Amino acid sequence: MRSEFIRIYKSVHTWTGIVAGMVLFIAFYAGAITIFKEPLARWAAPPSAIHGHTHPLGDASALIVATLQKYPEAAKDFRLHLEVAEHLPKGISWEVRAPGADDHDHSAVRHYVAVLETGGDVQVEEVHPSGLAEFIDTLHRVVGLPYDTDPNRWVMGFVAVLYALALVSGVIVLLPSLVKDFFALRVGKNLKRMWLDAHNVVGIVSLPFHVVMALTAVVFAYHDGFYLIQDKFIHDGRWGSAFQGRANAAAPATQRDPAAMRSPADLLDSVRALSPSFEPTSLQYLNVTGPRAAVRVWGHDPTAHSPRFVGGFVAVDPYSGEIMNADFLPGHQSLSNAIIGSFFALHFGAYGGAPVQWIYFLLGLAGAWLFYGGNLLWLETRRIKAARTGNADGTPPEQRRDVRWMAAATVGVCLGAVCGISLTIVAARWLHGRVEDINAWHQGIYYAVFFSALVWAFRRGAAQSSVHLLRLAAVFTFAIPATSFLAWIFPSLGMWASGSAAAMGVDGTALAGGFCFIWLARATNRRVKGGPVDSIWSIRGDSAGGR
Amino acid sequence: MTIFTLMGFLATLLGSVAIYLASPNQRWRATSWPAPPARTTGVLLLAVGLISLLQALRPAAGTFVFVHWLMLLFALFPYFGALLASRRNTHS
Structure with a gap:
């Protein structure tokens, strides 16, 4: 490759790296910690009578019916946790979001928990879960900015574009010496060579990891825009109405009675019959008194990748127990859904369990070092040496x-x-x-x-x-x-x-x-x-x- | 963790060590291992590692685990090498 091309790519790599490097350090350092978001949430959760205790699954149906009689607004979206952990409530929980708040703004959410008392009464309490893990995740998602809002995500997207450019240009710059210098980390008097090797080793060896991170981050930042363009040019602006039409067509006229729902144990049996290796963690009830009632049974399959950070889910009809949708069920997705889901899984490390979480933690820290080391290299390259220009x-x-x-x-x-x-x-x-x-x-x-x-x-x-x-x-x-x-x-x-x-x-x-x-x-x-x-x-x- | 998963991690670790030590840029030993046999052994061990992981996990998940484990090992080995080399220099 001609040397002038290499010089151009080197300039692109240097300036994209130097502009984005420091905020990418924050994103990667916070991201490495966010891999252990659940342990961190458990560490930060204070002991309470509501959290960290098990609720008998057999009582769950009675609890749901009694809660919805008293608090019908919870029917829109509530959750029954199956796991016991310091930060998870027993009973059922739901959230109320402030009107007009951003979907990702966790500070605009109030949390409620309902438990069944000995006499059969429902006790509802507002709880205040620690926002620590969520805050560190926000630092990760919006490169150190305080709130996960649309404009901040666009900033993150711009940084991710620079990151992608830095990756491509960096590889091109490295190509001529790639084979000769592979694995080289020369520690000696030539500090510039040392920082260059230290930067290249991590950058080139973990390149696939970084390519996935950069591309998925761009999509996370601008997905609303992508959907808008798709809707306008592919679906002629009728994408939303197509879903709406289906919902209306299936809508029965009367409100449904939650007491007629299958028990959680029955719903779990339906899911186990579909996927024996799936390990359910929670049941998310959606619009249970409405025409399109559904229960998302969330969980993990230790043998498969999950399409979301928190796992995957299968949608079940709470009244018949029939499977409504398995598009997000790990290991049972169609090829196209599995491919799309794999990008999420690759970004979040949502596969392989704890060993992969540790691998991602270390690769995330190595990524943070990659950006820090890139800046050190920039500084060393511009160092004025005494041998050349020392004072008299x-x-x-x-x-x-x-x-x-x-x-x-x-x-x-x-x-x-x-x-x-x-x-x-x-x-x-x-x-x-x-x-x-x-x-x-x-x-x-x-x-x-x-x-x-x-x-x-x-x-x-x-x-x-x-x-x-x-x-x-x-x-x-x-x-x-x-x-x-x-x-x-x-x-x-x-x-x-x-x-x-x-x-x-x-x-x-x-x-x-x-x-x-x-x-x-x-x-x-x-x-x-x-x-x-x-x-x-x-x-x-x-x-x-x-x- | 199943026995296949454990075997997959271990075989991949040994294979990547063999490949690293066959590199002229390795810094763990004074001299590199003979390249052809070490690289062949390394590649065979990596294949065993991948096959083992695919026994324990579905194809996509098994491949992802294998690739990320390999990336981490290959990123860490040169740093261990630099650490060992600097210790050797200090002692000598």
């Missing part, structure tokens, strides 16, 4: 201002996000019951830490602040298991320590993460104090560089 008095040359700023921004944004996420996790237990709106506090704490880190990085320079912020990240991350330990030995603190493997897994992972940050802080400190002086990563170079 022996002081190191002054580094360019844009390079110093980019270094500070890289350190501040990336490590600020890491510190912010760790501290906001810790806050879930320390602030529970002590503040009115803990979900607002999660946001406030994250952004306070994030912007403080950014300011600190610009004030103290990349070299010093990188060591400080890595140490801070270690402290905040160690605080996660330390919180569980303190809650266990000092119950008077008003916190709780969950004994479930999922919640203890969060503590164990955070402990390992804390040690990683300590190790990184030590390595960075060595470089800051003893590395090449003509570098923005040197304290001496930092001061010489002038701020």
Whole structure:
């Protein structure tokens, strides 16, 4: 390939990477944690009489009928959980969304739970589940922005387009030396070569993972627009009315009686007959008093990929027990649905169980490193070396201002996000019951830490602040298991320590993460104090560089 | 985890180790393994790994697990190599 083409692609790769890299770091770091969204939700869920307990399946029909008599508005969409976990309510639960709120805006939702009391009465309670896991997921979905709204998703989509361009151009740049340098990671005096190898190894080896992430992220951002275009040019604007027409044609005139519904156990039997390997986790009842009543039996099939993060489902008629739709049932989808579903599964890691979750967690962290390392490479490439331009008095040359700023921004944004996420996790237990709106506090704490880190990085320079912020990240991350330990030995603190493997897994992972940050802080400190002086990563170079 | 899943993960791990150690860029050992036999063994072990995973999982899920496990291993090996090499240099 002609060298001028390579140079063009290199420029494209550099500038798309540098524009999108830092926010992609946040998306990947938060995304890696979001893989363990359920364990995190369990870690953050306080003990309660309603959550974390089992409800006899035999009583579920009576509970549903009694609840709908008292609260008919719940008939539109309510859920019966089959699993027992700290964050899952026993009985049935439903949500009421504020009018006009965005579909993805979890702050606009009120949560209710109904349980059957001993006398047969229904007790309904508004509950306030922790929004911690949801907030970290939001950071992942909209590249560090606070709310998952349409405009923020469009920003994320634009970043994803840049990401896709960076991937394609990066591969083209690498092609001439791909075979020769495959697996190469040369650690030595040539720092630019080292960062280049470190960046290329992750980028090229995990390329399929990144291609899927980039393409699916673009679709997630602009799917409404894609549907609109499809409707206009393929369906002549009648897509919505086609579904509406079918619903009207099937609509009986009278309201249906929930007491006539099959029991949940019967519905589960229908699903098991269709797919013995499917493991149901919850039943979502939709419009049960209306003409198109349906129950979505959600769950996982350990042998197949799921079309959604939370699994797949089969729609069952609650009155006849007949299967209405198996288009989203893992392992039983048509070829076209299975292909579409596989893109969701590949983005979410919704297959293969816990081993795949760990693989995605590590690939997600490797992705975050890919973007951080890309910025380090950009900085090293623009380093002014003393050998060439050293001052006559022996002081190191002054580094360019844009390079110093980019270094500070890289350190501040990336490590600020890491510190912010760790501290906001810790806050879930320390602030529970002590503040009115803990979900607002999660946001406030994250952004306070994030912007403080950014300011600190610009004030103290990349070299010093990188060591400080890595140490801070270690402290905040160690605080996660330390919180569980303190809650266990000092119950008077008003916190709780969950004994479930999922919640203890969060503590164990955070402990390992804390040690990683300590190790990184030590390595960075060595470089800051003893590395090449003509570098923005040197304290001496930092001061010489002038701020 | 079924025995086939475990076998799939293990065979893929061993196969990818063999392929990495056959590379002239490997940093785990002072010299690389002889390329033709090591690569052949590696590819055969990867095939065993994939077939095992396909026994335990449906075709799409089995293939996805295999590819992602392989990506993770191949991304980590050079970093382990760099770590080992820097330790060796420190000791020597």
